[in-house]
Amino acid sequence: MVYNLAYRMDGTADGAEDLTQEIFIRVFRFLGRFNGRSTLKTWIYRISLNHCRSSLSRRRWPMQPLAGDDGEENFDPVDEGRTPEEQALAYDAGRQVGTALNELKPIFREAVVLRDIEGLSYEEIAEILKVRIGTVRSRIARGRDQLRAVLERSR
Amino acid sequence: MSDHATIEDLSAYLDRQLTRAELLEIEEHLAECELCAKRCEGMRRVMSSLRHLEHLAPPSTLDQTVARRIALSGERVGLYERLESSLSIFERQSSILSLFAVVIALAVIMLLFSVAVERAQNATIPVVFQDPDFRGEESLDDDPAQATRLEVAGRVLLSDGGAWIEEGVDPARVDRVLEADSAAARELIARHPELAELDALDRPAIIALDDEIVELR
Numbered sequence: 001m002v003y004n005l006a007y008r009m010d011g012t013a014d015g016a017e018d019l020t021q022e023i024f025i026r027v028f029r030f031l032g033r034f035n036g037r038s039t040l041k042t043w044i045y046r047i048s049l050n051h052c053r054s055s056l057s058r059r060r061w062p063m064q065p066l067a068g069d070d071g072e073e074n075f076d077p078v079d080e081g082r083t084p085e086e087q088a089l090a091y092d093a094g095r096q097v098g099t100a101l102n103e104l105k106p107i108f109r110e111a112v113v114l115r116d117i118e119g120l121s122y123e124e125i126a127e128i129l130k131v132r133i134g135t136v137r138s139r140i141a142r143g144r145d146q147l148r149a150v151l152e153r154s155r
Numbered sequence: 156m157s158d159h160a161t162i163e164d165l166s167a168y169l170d171r172q173l174t175r176a177e178l179l180e181i182e183e184h185l186a187e188c189e190l191c192a193k194r195c196e197g198m199r200r201v202m203s204s205l206r207h208l209e210h211l212a213p214p215s216t217l218d219q220t221v222a223r224r225i226a227l228s229g230e231r232v233g234l235y236e237r238l239e240s241s242l243s244i245f246e247r248q249s250s251i252l253s254l255f256a257v258v259i260a261l262a263v264i265m266l267l268f269s270v271a272v273e274r275a276q277n278a279t280i281p282v283v284f285q286d287p288d289f290r291g292e293e294s295l296d297d298d299p300a301q302a303t304r305l306e307v308a309g310r311v312l313l314s315d316g317g318a319w320i321e322e323g324v325d326p327a328r329v330d331r332v333l334e335a336d337s338a339a340a341r342e343l344i345a346r347h348p349e350l351a352e353l354d355a356l357d358r359p360a361i362i363a364l365d366d367e368i369v370e371l372r
Contacts, residue, residue: 003213017214024221026352031268033305040261054344054351097204115170116205122172130335141166147205148197 001118002048008113009052011102019055023048042127045120049110049128056106100150108143115140160184160191162198169199308349310362318359318370330367340371 002023007016026047034043101109114125125136160168160181167173168181185192305312305319312319320326333340343364344350350371353360359372 003217004211007211013211016211017217020213020217021221021224025225028225030352031264034268040264050344050351053341054348057341057345058348097201098208112205116202117208119206122170137167137172138163140170141161141163144166144198144201145162145194147201148194151201151204152197 002044005045005048005113005118006052008101008117009049009106009109010056019048019052022055023051026051038127039124042124045114045118045124045128046130053106096151096154097147100147100154103150104143104146108139108146111136111139112143112147116144159188160195162194165191165195165198169195169202307360308347308352312360312362314358318361319353321360321362324361324363324368326361326368326370328368329361329370332370332372334372343369343371 003016003020006019006023007013010016010019027044030047034040038046101112104112110129111125114120114128115122120128122133122136122140125140126133129136131139164173164177164181168178171178173181185195303314305314307319311322313322314320315326318326331339333343347364350362350364353362353371359370361368361370363369
């Protein structure tokens with residue numbers, strides 16, 4: 001959860017590892033101040049995202065490409081029910097979409113990552129980002145549509 | 156519906172976040188509008204690709220590194236070993252295991268919390284737990300004796316029950332109110348990264364900054 005989020009926000013394994021360490025130290029430090037107003041899960045997500053934002057803003061957006069050092073996006077092509085050809089196409093799409101995430105503005109990337117990668121509900125995302133559900137809906141939509149446009153351009 | 160569906164409607168349609176009436180309207184529109192149907196299919200492909208991205212496992216040494224760094228940052232050694240085990244659970248991702256991990260981690264952290272409360276009552280560490288028995292914040296807010304003092308982001312904050320107010324700052328003189336996640340708040344945190352810590356408080360904070368009094372909500 002935390003490492004994946006950090007990786008998707010930072011774009012590098014090394015950066016994600018550093019961020020994860022710092023986030024858990026922060027969680028530990030603030031644990032006594034968790035007051036139960038939100039769920040622990042959304043509270044940890046919120047601390048994680050805030051730390052990613054503040055840390056990355058010092059380095060300026062956009063970050064490094066999400067592809068690994070060898071240029072390969074980490075993508076799990078295994079999907080029962082798909083032919084090898086479909087799996088290869090899915091792998092390619094995954095690699096492209098991982099890279100295209102970097103082209104999104106941070107506010108759209110956050111929303112898309114929380115929804116489509118972390119699988120959170122609109123309500124949870126609204127709580128984490130401290131915005132209204134309508135704003136969450138709009139950011140997710142714009143993020144997805146921009147990714148769609150990037151992927152269609154790259155074809 | 157106007158000429159074309161909005162991207163918000165298409166995205167919400169794919170997430171099944173529409174009412175039945177809206178859903179039928181979109182489906183009807185998609186059946187007759189090639190442009191919107193193509194756009195919707197493109198968004199569906201994006202979602203599918205994102206969901207198939209591999210959930211990455213952190214390096215195996217990360218748990219130990221975090222525990223070591225926490226141990227170095229304080230003296231609460233007894234708690235770190237338990238935290239370490241909760242971290243390892245939190246970071247092992249698999250669809251079924253992650254749900255199980257959240258439950259276990261919650262239990263471990265609740266345990267940590269109760270131990271920490273016990274320690275805080277006896278120790279001199281400057282951490283004040285607002286909610287030692289999870290009795291609900293309202294009851295504590297109503298009790299002036301529960302007013303707390305924190306040191307966050309290099310500032311001393313005092314609670315008046317509803318907000319954290321920096322020591323020496325008059326809350327009646329707030330010059331600017333910034334909503335969390337607003338562009339102005341982001342810009343402020345970009346200039347003062349330490350202020351991101353205030354978000355963890357889950358309550359508005361009133362602080363002096365750059366010759367003005369700012370309320371961060």
